[in-house]
Amino acid sequence: MKRQKRDRLERAQSKGYKAGLNGRSSEACPYQQMEARSCWLGGWRDARVDLQAGLYK
Incomplete structure (x- = not known):
């Protein structure tokens, strides 16, 4: 059975979250399409x- 790929917008959001945890700037967003860019920034x-809430150090 083939594995189904995750939704591209979900993947963009996940990558944005990881970038935020690693301290990258919001200007480092790799997406050009507005919809994917919006998910990454979210x-x-x-x-x-x-x-800031102290959930990660």
Whole structure:
């Protein structure tokens, strides 16, 4: 049985979250399409909020 790929927007959000945890700038977003860029930035913002809340060190 073939494995189904994750949704590209979900993947963009996940990569943005990881970038935010690693301290990368929001300007480092690799996506040009507005929809994917929006998801990446949403993940990035979520990670920054989690860092400020003390969930990660």
